Amino acid sequence: MSAAATNELLAYVTGIGVRGPGLADWPQTEAVLSDRQPYQRADTLLSAPDTLPPTERRRTGRVVRLAFAIGLEAARQSDTDPARLPVVFASSGGDGDNCHEICQTLASANRALSPTRFHNSVHNAPAGYWSIAAHTQVPSTTVCAYDASFAAGLLEALTQIAVHGATTALIAYDLDYPPPLRAARTVPAAFGMALVLHASPQPRALAQLRVCLDSGAADGIGHAELEALRAAIPAAQGLVLLEAIAKRQTRSVNIAYLEPQTLRVEVIPCA
Amino acid sequence: MNPLFLTRFTATCCLGAGLQPLGAALAGTRSGLAPCRFEDVALDTWIGAVAGIEEQPLPQAWRPFECRNNRLAYLGLGQDGFTAAVAACISRVGAHRVGLFIGTSTSGILQTELAYRRRDPSSGALPADFHYAGTHNTFSAAAFIRQLLGIQGPAAVVSTACSSSAKAFGAAQRMIELGIIDAAVVGGVDSLCLTTLYGFHSLQLTARQPCRPFAAERDGISIGEAAAFVLLEKSAPRAGGSAIALLGVGESNDGYHLSAPHPEGLGARLAMESALGAAGLGAAEVGYVNLHGTGTASNDSAECAAVTRVFGTAMPCSSTKGATGHTLGAAGALEAVICALALRDQLLPGGANTDQVDPALRLNYITSSQAGSFTHAVSNSFGFGGTNCSLAFGRLS
Numbered sequence: 001m002s003a004a005a006t007n008e009l010l011a012y013v014t015g016i017g018v019r020g021p022g023l024a025d026w027p028q029t030e031a032v033l034s035d036r037q038p039y040q041r042a043d044t045l046l047s048a049p050d051t052l053p054p055t056e057r058r059r060t061g062r063v064v065r066l067a068f069a070i071g072l073e074a075a076r077q078s079d080t081d082p083a084r085l086p087v088v089f090a091s092s093g094g095d096g097d098n099c100h101e102i103c104q105t106l107a108s109a110n111r112a113l114s115p116t117r118f119h120n121s122v123h124n125a126p127a128g129y130w131s132i133a134a135h136t137q138v139p140s141t142t143v144c145a146y147d148a149s150f151a152a153g154l155l156e157a158l159t160q161i162a163v164h165g166a167t168t169a170l171i172a173y174d175l176d177y178p179p180p181l182r183a184a185r186t187v188p189a190a191f192g193m194a195l196v197l198h199a200s201p202q203p204r205a206l207a208q209l210r211v212c213l214d215s216g217a218a219d220g221i222g223h224a225e226l227e228a229l230r231a232a233i234p235a236a237q238g239l240v241l242l243e244a245i246a247k248r249q250t251r252s253v254n255i256a257y258l259e260p261q262t263l264r265v266e267v268i269p270c271a
Numbered sequence: 272m273n274p275l276f277l278t279r280f281t282a283t284c285c286l287g288a289g290l291q292p293l294g295a296a297l298a299g300t301r302s303g304l305a306p307c308r309f310e311d312v313a314l315d316t317w318i319g320a321v322a323g324i325e326e327q328p329l330p331q332a333w334r335p336f337e338c339r340n341n342r343l344a345y346l347g348l349g350q351d352g353f354t355a356a357v358a359a360c361i362s363r364v365g366a367h368r369v370g371l372f373i374g375t376s377t378s379g380i381l382q383t384e385l386a387y388r389r390r391d392p393s394s395g396a397l398p399a400d401f402h403y404a405g406t407h408n409t410f411s412a413a414a415f416i417r418q419l420l421g422i423q424g425p426a427a428v429v430s431t432a433c434s435s436s437a438k439a440f441g442a443a444q445r446m447i448e449l450g451i452i453d454a455a456v457v458g459g460v461d462s463l464c465l466t467t468l469y470g471f472h473s474l475q476l477t478a479r480q481p482c483r484p485f486a487a488e489r490d491g492i493s494i495g496e497a498a499a500f501v502l503l504e505k506s507a508p509r510a511g512g513s514a515i516a517l518l519g520v521g522e523s524n525d526g527y528h529l530s531a532p533h534p535e536g537l538g539a540r541l542a543m544e545s546a547l548g549a550a551g552l553g554a555a556e557v558g559y560v561n562l563h564g565t566g567t568a569s570n571d572s573a574e575c576a577a578v579t580r581v582f583g584t585a586m587p588c589s590s591t592k593g594a595t596g597h598t599l600g601a602a603g604a605l606e607a608v609i610c611a612l613a614l615r616d617q618l619l620p621g622g623a624n625t626d627q628v629d630p631a632l633r634l635n636y637i638t639s640s641q642a643g644s645f646t647h648a649v650s651n652s653f654g655f656g657g658t659n660c661s662l663a664f665g666r667l668s
Contacts, residue, residue, distance in 0.1 A: 007451050056529075094409065094430075099380075106465045107387035118470030119530040119655055122376060123409055123430035128656025131524035137538050139522035140658070141438055143427045144409035152427040159445040180396050181383070184403035213367075213425070213451070258417070258426055261367065 008212045009158035012205040012270070015078030015169075015196035016242065017070035020044055020229060021189040025073055026242075032223065033239075033246035039225050044190040051082075051133040059116050060129060063095040063175055066192045067126035068133070071171045074194035078204070080167060082134040085196070086160060087127065087169045089142040090153025092234040093185060094123045096177035126171070138166075149174075150237040151257040154195075154265075158211055161199045170195045172235040191233045193242065205270040207245045214264035218256035241267055272549050274516035274667065275444060275503045278454075279356035281347060282499035282608040284595045285319030289350030294612050300621040300640045302594045304481040304493050309463050316477040319495025319596025320463060321346070336415040338379035338406035340462040344416055347460070347498025356502055357420045360454050366423035370455040372443045373413040374429045374436025376600035376654075379406035381464035412460045424452045430600065432654030433563075435459060436499070437603025437662055441520040443503055458500035459604030467494055467599060474530060482566035482597070484590035484622055485575070485636050487629040489566045495596020499604035501611075507667070515611045518647070518663045519550025525657030532570055532653065536577025539563075539651065542659035543581045546649060550663040554582045557663070558645020559619055561606045563653045564590020565597050574651065575632040587645075589637040593624035603652035607662055610648040614666040619643040 018029040022042045031037035048057045049068035060068075067089065075082050098120050105113055119125070124142040131140060145152035150172045157170040173192030177185050198205070220227045221243040230239040237255050244251040244267035254262040281289055285303035286296040296303060304317045324342050333341070348354050361369055386401040405411050413428045425446060429439045436459025443455035471477045471492060478491035507514045523545065525538035532539070547554060560582060563574055571590075578588060591609050598605050613620055621640040628636045650662045 007449065009449070059529075092408070092410070099383075102466055102470075103380075103384055103387040106384050106469060107390075111465070111469050113466075113469045113473040115470075115473045115530070118466070118473055121466060121470065122432040122655045124432055124654070124656040124658055125529065127431065127524075127658065128529045131526040131657055132528065134526065136526045137523050137541050140524060141429060141442070141522070142431050143442070144430055145427050146404060146408050146410040146414060149410075152425075155425060156427060156442060159442075159449055159451070162449055163445045180390060181403070181407075184397060184401060185408075260423060261425070 008210055009162055011158055011161055011197035011209045012202050013195050013197060013207045013209060014202050014204050015074035015080065017073030017194035019046065019066055019069050020191040029242065030246040033243045049133065052129060056129060056132060061095055061097050061120065062190060064126050064129050066173045066190055067171050070192040070194035071130065071169060074169060074196045078196035080196055083136040084138060085169050086138050086166050087130060087140040087171055088153050088157040089127045089140060090149045090170065090172040092144060092146055092149040092174050093177065093187060095120060095125060096175050096181060100178045100181060145258060147234050148257045149234045151255045151263045155263065157197055161197055165199050167196065167198045170197065172238060174233050174235040188232050191229060191236045193235060193238050207270055208268040210266040212264055214254060214262050215260050216254050216262055218262060219253045241265060245269055272444060272448060272519060274518050275447060275505060276507045277501050277515045277517065277611050278504045278508045279353055279502040280608045280611050281351035281353045282497060282605050283321060283347040283350055284497035284598060284605060285321055285495055286594060288346055290612065294616065296594055297612065297620045298618060298640055300623050302481055302623040304596055312465065312468050314468055314472050314477065315479050317481045317493045318463065319493060321496055335402050335405040336411060338382040340379040340412055340460055341415045343462045343496060343498045344412050344460045347500060353500055354420065357456060360502060361421060364453040366421055368424055368453045369422050370424040370443055370446050370452040371413055371417050371422045371426035372429060372439040372455055372457050373416060374439040374459040374600045374603055375409065375412050375461050376430060376432050376435055377461060377464050377466055378409045379411050380466055382406040384465045420456065422456065431658040432656055433599050433602055434652040434654040434658045434660040435600035435603060437652035437660035438522060440517060440662055441522055444520055447505060454502065454504040456500060457503050457604065459601030460498045461598055461600035462496040463494065476567050478566060481624045482593055483624045484564035484566040484592055485571050485628050485632050486625045487627060489568060489571060491567050492565045493596040495598040497595065497598035497601040497605045499601055499608045501607060513666050513668045515614050516665050516667050518665045519546040521545030521549060521661045523659045527657050530655050532573040534573055536573040538657055538659045539574055539577035539653055540580050542661040543577065543649060546661035546663045552647060552663055557582065557647045557649050558587065558643060559613055559648040560586055560588035561610050561648065561650040562588050562590040563651040564592055566592060571632060575634055579634050584633050585635050587619050587635050587637050589620055589622035591620055593622050603660060606650045610650045610664045614648055614664060617643055
């Protein structure tokens with residue numbers, strides 16, 4: 001196991017995927033975070049995943065499209081075959097669009113649900129579609145910790161890497177809820193980010209992460225508009241890692257976790 | 272992996288609150304299922320409802336968490352000295368050295384389903400008394416239990432449909448193995464709601480009679496609800512005698528279909544083999560398999576194929592869902608507790624409601640509970656999305 005006596009967890013990042021409002025992919029996000037490109041707010045663009053068979057593709061909503069887009073971008077950048085990649089999916093709210101439709105139907109005179117709506121309602125629907133698309137039996141999991149879902153997912157991925165040694169992806173995503181749930185859970189936009197993480201140094205690594213439990217306040221990022229996203233969307237908490245990687249800066253940052261704990265991450269860019 | 276001891280465990284389901292009624296019903300091969308009278312649901316099916324939840328609101332201090340799922344968690348935590356055992360563990364190792372890993376599929380969604388009936392007629396807004404974070408959100412049970420028990424270590428909800436609370440053991444085991452925590456509360460809480468009742472009905476998977484896993488005439492599942500908890504620790508309880516330990520966790524995916532199992536049970540077989548591998552156990556050392564055994568035609572035949580590939584046709588096995596119903600995200604933890612009881616009491620639990628095993632399913636299915644002599648048991652939990660998890664338990668002296 002690669003945890004030191006201090007319970008420090010290590011990983012090397014070889015692939016990053018991002019989708020968000022005005023953030024089309026990781027190269028563009030990297031340019032915005034490093035102040036090489038201005039940020040222009042726009043709706044999060046999501047297309048149907050090309051790796052799914054057509055019957056499954058038709059059944060996917062925004063949440064599956066978001067998880068696939070970031071996961072595939074990260075896997076392709078790291079040149080990792082999704083069929084050999086255990087994945088930790090992390091989401092605070094899952095598929096709010098589908099949930100709204102189900103609740104609306106159940107409150108109506110005719111409660112008959114669509115079977116597809118029902119099987120899409122499970123929190124692990126993106127994980128299920130992902131393993132079908134990848135034709136794989138390697139395990140995945142799906143976790144939630146409300147506002148701390150990104151940190152919980154990162155911790156789960158790092159402990160899997162430390163125990164099992166396998167290259168593992170974290171796919172963290174959140175959708176905005178439609179009304180009326182939007183008033184009760186004010187996630188403003190769809191955002192997701194994925195990381196492919198390795199146990200050992202890699203020639204193509206972008207950064208090393210050294211992670212341990214700590215306490216204190218969560219750190220923000222310098223870019224005002226993206227900081228607003230980070231503060232408002234659970235999955236966007238990870239932008240603080242991406243900013244350090246984009247700026248090629250060695251930095252120790254605190255990510256919000258469950259009070260009184262935070263995750264302290266030392267980001268050490270490679271090359 | 273290193274063994275982790277179940278230093279305290281408890282379960283509450285339609286058979287009653289705590290281990291005593293559960294153990295008695297299992298010993299007598301009795302079912303707790305009854306015709307569906309839940310809310311105003313008009314479906315011709317049987318369910319496993321926990322009695323009295325409607326009349327037991329949470330204490331005033333916990334009102335932000337008020338929903339059926341958290342009421343069930345509260346009732347479950349109050350049994351078998353579980354809360355006191357966690358408090359004692361916290362005082363030994365420190366609150367930040369205890370983790371919390373809960374499995375649930377639908378959390379407190381019933382609260383939202385009911386709130387959607389009370390939307391403002393003009394604005395469409397939900398009623399002001401609707402609290403999303405403490406009820407609807409997938410994490411709500413863990414947020415509630417964390418505060419209730421005073422746990423300050425890492426916590427997460429694993430939500431992978433019907434394998435959720437089995438996989439929660441894996442998350443806890445890894446953190447303990449790495450020394451991040453010394454102990455963990457692992458559990459499952461899932462409660463009746465309209466989404467699952469009408470949803471499984473839409474897939475024509477709800478049985479019209481009490482579910483009959485592995486019977487030739489099986490016609491689907493009976494949905495149940497449960498709260499089951501285990502205190503998992505590195506060291507054995509100080510009292511002498513035998514102790515029950517988690518020895519192996521095995522996880523896999525089918526990669527086949529979102530709501531139907533792989534026909535030959537490929538992923539299920541990999542999960543069982545992986546759990547045995549982690550435990551360092553040979554298949555012949557296992558004396559009982561608690562099947563996922565939901566009672567649908569395809570699930571049971573796929574699981575039969577997988578189990579017989581791993582264990583042969585003579586391995587004593589049964590599904591306890593005829594007694595408890597399918598408690599979905601809580602099933603992994605509930606059946607972990609049932610395996611612990613079976614090992615402790617040396618009982619091979621019979622599968623209630625299944626009189627005649629489907630002759631096409633050639634395995635040693637126990638239809639009536641009987642005394643056994645065995646040291647190891649395996650529990651299977653599989654779910655939508657093709658997610659599989661098997662747990663291996665042992666009785667160590």
